[in-house]
Amino acid sequence: MIAIRRILCPIDFSDFADRAFRHACRLARWYGAEIHALHVTPLMTEAAWAVSFPIDPHTHEPRVPANFRRYLESRFGDARAEGIAIETHVREGGAAHEIVRYAEEAGIDLIVMGTHGRNGLRRLVLGSVADTVLRRSPCPVLTVCRTEVSGDPAGPPFRRIVCAVDFEPSSEPTLMLAISLAAEAAAHLTLLHVVEPFFQDVFAERTHVSVEEYERFLKAQLQARLAQAIPAAGLEVLDWHRPHQEVRIGKPAVEIVRGAHEARADLLVMGLHGGRRAVDRLVFGSTAQEVIRRADCPVLTPRMPLGKPTGHEALAGARTERT
Numbered sequence: 001m002i003a004i005r006r007i008l009c010p011i012d013f014s015d016f017a018d019r020a021f022r023h024a025c026r027l028a029r030w031y032g033a034e035i036h037a038l039h040v041t042p043l044m045t046e047a048a049w050a051v052s053f054p055i056d057p058h059t060h061e062p063r064v065p066a067n068f069r070r071y072l073e074s075r076f077g078d079a080r081a082e083g084i085a086i087e088t089h090v091r092e093g094g095a096a097h098e099i100v101r102y103a104e105e106a107g108i109d110l111i112v113m114g115t116h117g118r119n120g121l122r123r124l125v126l127g128s129v130a131d132t133v134l135r136r137s138p139c140p141v142l143t144v145c146r147t148e149v150s151g152d153p154a155g156p157p158f159r160r161i162v163c164a165v166d167f168e169p170s171s172e173p174t175l176m177l178a179i180s181l182a183a184e185a186a187a188h189l190t191l192l193h194v195v196e197p198f199f200q201d202v203f204a205e206r207t208h209v210s211v212e213e214y215e216r217f218l219k220a221q222l223q224a225r226l227a228q229a230i231p232a233a234g235l236e237v238l239d240w241h242r243p244h245q246e247v248r249i250g251k252p253a254v255e256i257v258r259g260a261h262e263a264r265a266d267l268l269v270m271g272l273h274g275g276r277r278a279v280d281r282l283v284f285g286s287t288a289q290e291v292i293r294r295a296d297c298p299v300l301t302p303r304m305p306l307g308k309p310t311g312h313e314a315l316a317g318a319r320t321e322r323t
Contacts, residue, residue: 004033004110005033005109007034007036007108007109007110007111008099008103008106008108008110009021009038010040011039011075012040012095016114016115020142021079022148023147025079027112028085033109034086036087038088038090038102039089042092072090076088089102095129096132096133099137100132100137103138108139111140111142112144113144114145115144130143134301137303140177140303141300141301142300143300145292145293145299147296156186158181159187160265160267161181161182161187161265161267161269162256162263162268164194164269164270164271165193167225168271173302174302177302178191178269179230179243189244190243190246190263191243192246192255192259192260194250195247215249223245223246223247226245230243246259256268257294257296260296266298267299268297268298268299271301
């Protein structure tokens, strides 16, 4: 089983954050996890901070004013009544920096956050808070745009999962995580690969094979490669179900979103390029940003923490008896 014990959910009192919190609660119920609700205040002068949020000498955390604390806590009453453990924390500084720092310090297993903030109702905050968290997070990030929680609140959080696969060496942890999530929830898993369009007119002129024949051949070859991408460890935890392989030709962002929509997916999994010191950008470049903005379902972007097991080791114990 995937170990999700601590879920970090940034709270900025926007509708998007509230929606992300409801998804975090769904995951917390299923995995028996606790939620760390974090609110980050803007940077203030030392004098203003001391007046507004004086440091408690015993806990070394800011003493949040009683009225603000009550307002913050009031948002979690229903979840706590259901038995979900919730910790609330307030920090000062840049939102993305503090979210990532808290995730590292608290050993967070998953960040669940909205794609928009209070000041970005009409635009994606990628390039700002969400983009920075996605690139620097020490753990997977689940971004929620406009999708509400549906189905049995006590049941599996995901029933249909689509995993975008690009055959890069760094994509293995992404595939491993998607397989593990599907195995735990007995979910249907689709592996999706998108091929960029090629120059059909030039191809037709230079070969004796029709474009349609070549596309059929190409899709068959890539579907076989998708099947081969599942390692032995993945086949062991998926012995009850073989993933569906799908290959599409077109603009990656458009086809990934369309594929997830047609599959009625409630989770889309996409990977990140390299490690923290590598290119430090989303897989498919700006495509992932467009997917996160347009997808009908939450998007999970795994980032296996450095020093933690990946690949086959990440699947250890992923088999579950839950149905």
